Amino acid sequence: MSPAPVPPALTGLDPTVRHLYVHVPFCPSICPYCDFHVLTRRAGLVEAYLAKLDEEAARLADTFDIDLDTVYLGGGTPSFLRDAELSALVGSIRRHLGWGRVENTLEVNPGTVSPERAALWRDLGIDRASVGVQSLDDATLKFLGRQHDARQAREAVSTLVGTGFRVSGDLITAVPGQPLDADIAGLLDLGVGHVSAYTLTIEPGTEFARRGVTVHEDDERRGFERTEERLTAHGLTRYEISNYARPGQESQHNLAYWHGRTYLGLGPGAAGHYPARPDADGGWQRADGQPLLTVRRTNPHLHEWLAGGVGEGELIDAHEYVTDALFMGLRLRDGIDLAGLSRRSGVDVRAVYGAPIAANISRGLLALDGDQLRATPEGWWVLNRVVTDFLEEIPE
Template sequence: MTAPVLPPSDSTIRHLYVHVPFCPSICPYCDFHVLTRRAGLVEAYLERIETEAAELAARYDVDLDTVYLGGGTPSFLRDTEITALVGSVRRHLGWGRLENTLEINPGTVNAERAALWRGLGIDRASVGVQSLDDATLKFLGRTHDSAQAKAAVTTLLDAGFRVSGDLITAVPGQPLEADIAGLVALGVGHISAYTLTIEPGTEFARRGVTVEEDDERAGFERTEELLTAHGFERYEISNYARPGQQSRHNLAYWGNRFYLGLGPGAAGHYPAQENAGALLGQRRTNPHLHEWLTGAVGEAQPIDAEEYVTDALFMGLRVQKGISLSDLTRRSGLDVESRYAVPLKANVARGLLALEGDTLRATPQGWWALNKVITDFLED
């Protein structure tokens, strides 16, 4: 093992995720840290955001390229509240030079609000469409209907946003072809398509809702066929884009870059602190709202060279273009091709990975079995 070579610019944090946990209602499939608003909670949240943003600015070298306001439903914040939130970020951490995204529920959009968000410096909208079929939306527990979703996308495009639409696939009875054709026809430049997953502890799990693996895989494969036919490029397992419309923020995650996590339940990937020896970084997830409001922080999880490599492989193999093994060797100080020769050769032989020169990619079959592929590396 050689010493890792991390240029100074690599330890500068260029990406920020802000978690807004408030939602008008909780969807039955959701297992994120979300809650409905109660008297005084949003005000307390905004005060703590101001303090935490200042703490992060004092601790790290920050020069932002992207900001992502996620949730929850950030667009559920009132106009004065989202203005205050963006103000806290700008005061202490700056703003993204390349891309600034807001997650949006279609029921929260009108022309005046879209203009406000653009005026705050938000230029990309990630809209939770989920489906354009009213029966499917009702089954998913969404509070908007298809007409509201279409109107929201049109309003945001007219206001000058780059718009991404979220879809959930493998929903029983869903007209997938019509959903995709309808969303494409609206003019979005990016589509995130996720198969319905039943997570423990959710309302769907309590109801006994299930998704058959065959249906999940069929939705996964049919989505690619349809979106590719419409001129979208699948650049990541669940993400499709027209040229120039890829999510720059999410590409930072998949590239295993450092990013700040601001807000309750927010995860961050940070450079190693001084005198950290062979450690290359640390990950930390903030506690949930009520504990976070007291000033509590999540426990740091140190990242050594092997953890750095397996993290980078797990994220990088999600992306169509794959990952450079020589770059990963340079960053980690670990000879990746030699250290992981056994799982590399085994998964190439199984047709799950492809090694072309220096580039390691997951095949279409490997994308479906990516968790198993990464387990082989972790167990090696």
């Protein structure tokens, strides 16, 4: 089957999919704050997962025009896969979909790293490691339910840096008693070029929620501001709300999300953002007649996915594409180019959304420089509220 032709309405969007996310749901244990689709491995599950993944990769290759720039192996804990299993997974991707020319990332649990495994990962073509450090303080790690300690985290990062990976370290902030300054300094001393800093969030259904753990807004705000202060003082740039990098170390895969590009979602629970095709439900139009630009689809969880379930799909028309792009693009330090967004969507963004743009500029939450719209530091803090104003302007 050859990829479908691109309709005239989509001439502003790249019809070729250049990014791939692969979800590996297996973890050695489930952290009490985690609300992702993860589970511990059982006999036969990984084998069934790999076989189904190969089938799904072949189907995606038959459906879309694909020329990959980035691949991101996330989870779960992809590095928890045994060497032969990870090799098989990468083999399926390469066989059906190709491999990223620009960046290929593996999410890594510190307890899974050894010099031999790091060398294998490099041989497989993985060049970037996103390491779930979370903290370099043993008491904080114990509170977070992590299975590694600070020594293992330091050794893992050092090994990966020494093996030639571009390394990103994850930190969780606003944890009671956390020595945040020491965590930041220790991580940078290890040589990482990128830091992702996320506030501890208590999601419904997690173990922390059942225990009644809470995060105070003052602690959240303090961590938000202190992280920026310390990381920028050490030469990293805050290029997205939660992400900091030295020049050239930005996550190219995640930038694709924030710039509203399409990407493949492979594996159980994986989300994808696909170019619209004439055989998608509703063809080139939604049931209400609105032009259809893209389709978002989230795969079902493992057992339903193994049984052939297709998950949930959402048809994205031009105005929904714009509001999604604004929400993602305003997370970036540089914001979003409104003229470019108008070309991609076919919507005159400044005309249709002039009122919420002006209102939020007057509140000090947005700033506009030519066609470049960005959130101010205060706007970042209340970004959900800002985007709600744009949602209210969607034409009936």
